[in-house]
Amino acid sequence: MGLAVGGAAIAGIEIAAFIDAGRGPVWLFCLIPTIGLVYLTAGVLAWWWRPSNLTGAIMSIGAATAFGGALANTAVPVLSAVGVVLSTCVLAVVVWMLHAFPTGHLRSTVSRCTVAAVFFTALALQAPLYLFNPSASLDGMLAVADLPTLANWGKWIQRSVGIGIMVVTAAVLVDRIRRGAPAQRRVLLPLYVYGTLAVLAVPLLPTVVQPALDLSIEATFLAQAVIRGTAPAPPRTVSAATPDP
Numbered sequence: 001m002g003l004a005v006g007g008a009a010i011a012g013i014e015i016a017a018f019i020d021a022g023r024g025p026v027w028l029f030c031l032i033p034t035i036g037l038v039y040l041t042a043g044v045l046a047w048w049w050r051p052s053n054l055t056g057a058i059m060s061i062g063a064a065t066a067f068g069g070a071l072a073n074t075a076v077p078v079l080s081a082v083g084v085v086l087s088t089c090v091l092a093v094v095v096w097m098l099h100a101f102p103t104g105h106l107r108s109t110v111s112r113c114t115v116a117a118v119f120f121t122a123l124a125l126q127a128p129l130y131l132f133n134p135s136a137s138l139d140g141m142l143a144v145a146d147l148p149t150l151a152n153w154g155k156w157i158q159r160s161v162g163i164g165i166m167v168v169t170a171a172v173l174v175d176r177i178r179r180g181a182p183a184q185r186r187v188l189l190p191l192y193v194y195g196t197l198a199v200l201a202v203p204l205l206p207t208v209v210q211p212a213l214d215l216s217i218e219a220t221f222l223a224q225a226v227i228r229g230t231a232p233a234p235p236r237t238v239s240a241a242t243p244d245p
Contacts, residue, residue, distance in 0.1 A: 007040040007063055014070050021075035025218060029073040031225040035090070036066035038229045054104025055097065062093035066228075072137075080138040084130050085123070091162075091199050092122040094231045098169055098195045102188070114168050121161050128154025159203050170196055198231045 011033035018029040040063035047056030065086055072083025095118040099111040106112045132151040134140030173192040177185055201209075202224050210220045 003040060003060060004044050007037055007067070010067050011037050014067065014074070017074040017076070017079075021073070023073065023075065028218060028221050028225070029070070031222070031229070032070035032073070033067055035225060035229040036063045036070065039063035039066055039090075039093075053102070055101055056104070058093065058097050058100055058104060062090055062097070065089040065093055075138070077138050077141055081142055084137045084142060085126070088122045088126055089119070090228060091202055092118045094195055094199050094228075095165065095169055097231075098173060098192060098199075101191065108172070110168065110172055114165060114172070118162070118165050121158055121165060125154065125158040125161060129158070159207070162203060163200070166196060166200055169199075195231055198227045201227050 014033045015026075015030050018026045039059050043056045043059030043061075043063060045056070046053065046059060050056070068086040069083050069088075069090060071079040072087055074080050074083070092115075096106075096115045099115055100106055106115060129151055130136040130142045131144050132147040132154065134143040134146050136151075137143060140146075173188075173196065177188055177192065180188060205220050205224055205227075209215065209223075210217075215223075
């Protein structure tokens, strides 16, 4: 309960900060802490129903990354910088969740290495996007130079590595479904498919879908927010997919 109250307080403070900053479409910015609340609610409920299952803890960490990423839209320089750095971490948590579901544990070396790689991609490979592009952070405070070519290369390297990670993830999940019992397959298959597509769709929306369909920035942002917000597994599904001790 304490986590839920704390999360609601953080979301409220962030929304107030967005309104105070007056930067961009506030209603869209408010979707990010709302995503954090979705992750936190799912995580707390899953934890409550299955205390020994770590999936709830992972979803709660996902909430923390969503709250952290939302700080990018505030007018406080230090907080905004933290948000820029953490902006893609929530997707890394979704990949972690896919590998750890339904028990919350990473059960193979491949999964452990893949999850480590996705966090490296979300943090280290994210750096060129704001180090070489002053417009990516508030007043360019994180930029060391204005080098758009390097920033663009960094963007495509990050996305290419991310796609490679999802190929490995898909292979792990297909093998897991193949070896699972029929009852587990019925639960795991839709979650694995949707989670994988969600992680791929978020970066592809602004680079492929938006120009192809001539979508507005607001529509693209809204679509990304909806996809991110619906990625957590329903708590009852976590309980149903976890073998009884």
